Amino acid sequence: MDKNNLTEAMYYEEQHNNEVACVLCFRDCVIKDGERGWCKNRINVEGKLYTLVFERPCAIQIDPVEKEPLYHFLPGTTMLSISTASCNYRCRFCHNWHISFSTPEDLPSYEAPAREIVRLAQEKGCSMISHTYAEPTVHYEYIISIAEEVANSDLYQVCHTNLGIRPEPLQKLLEHVKALSIDLKGFCPDYYRRMCNADLVIVLENLVTVRESGVHFEVMENNLTEGSCPECGRQIPGIWE
Numbered sequence: 001m002d003k004n005n006l007t008e009a010m011y012y013e014e015q016h017n018n019e020v021a022c023v024l025c026f027r028d029c030v031i032k033d034g035e036r037g038w039c040k041n042r043i044n045v046e047g048k049l050y051t052l053v054f055e056r057p058c059a060i061q062i063d064p065v066e067k068e069p070l071y072h073f074l075p076g077t078t079m080l081s082i083s084t085a086s087c088n089y090r091c092r093f094c095h096n097w098h099i100s101f102s103t104p105e106d107l108p109s110y111e112a113p114a115r116e117i118v119r120l121a122q123e124k125g126c127s128m129i130s131h132t133y134a135e136p137t138v139h140y141e142y143i144i145s146i147a148e149e150v151a152n153s154d155l156y157q158v159c160h161t162n163l164g165i166r167p168e169p170l171q172k173l174l175e176h177v178k179a180l181s182i183d184l185k186g187f188c189p190d191y192y193r194r195m196c197n198a199d200l201v202i203v204l205e206n207l208v209t210v211r212e213s214g215v216h217f218e219v220m221e222n223n224l225t226e227g228s229c230p231e232c233g234r235q236i237p238g239i240w241e
């Protein structure tokens with residue numbers, strides 16, 4: 001792997017024996033030299049961590065904002081949706097599995113610098129750029145790069161996220177995005193573990209952070225039926241109290 005063609009990751013810690021600890025998402029991967037993290041798109045090359053998907057989206061599409069879904073943020077407008085391969089969850093019900101279950105090598109990708117994404121969004125009359133389909137956290141550096149271009153434009157930037165991100169990168173993300181569409185998969189830790197291979201606690205903590213930030217957000221709960229968890233049948237607790 002030629003590291004000269006790669007972009008260094010923003011959130012990691014160097015460790016002994018050329019290992020690195022990725023501190024971007026809740027998985028806290030410790031990655032040996034030459035190996036990748038759980039999401040398969042971050043690689044340790046000689047003791048430094050690099051992203052394999054910077055400016056390499058596998059999907060670029062124009063969608064109505066309501067498809068995000070965002071129902072109370074510039075309704076009736078369109079967004080330029082982008083995604084890169086892979087995800088930090090493994091939801092058994094994922095409807096974007098062909099993207100989220102893939103590695104960067106599995107899918108063809110575009111070469112799309114941030115400036116080009118912004119230009120395309122403007123040319124197509126979009127109101128915003130959305131990081132969506134698979135979890136945006138795993139292409140975090142690309143989000144920040146696009147944010148720098150968006151800041152000099154009339155566009156907004158939004159994310160559709162599972163919120164399985166660590167607190168520090170979340171705080172930085174909240175400085176840039178104007179809205180979040182948040183997937184809350186359920187209210188049961190067992191359900192999160194078994195159906196998504198994920199952790200509910202960090203999502204709930206991050207929801208509080210998002211609410212306190214003042215950034216517009218809308219929560220989409222995926223799999224609750226009549227107020228009970230489909231995994232264990234427990235009633236939904238009042239987390240907003």
Ligand code: SF4
Pocket residue numbers: 022023024025026027028029036037038039040041042088137138
């Ligand atoms: S972003 Fe990827 S490499 Fe980093 S902790 Fe999460 S799953 Fe692991």
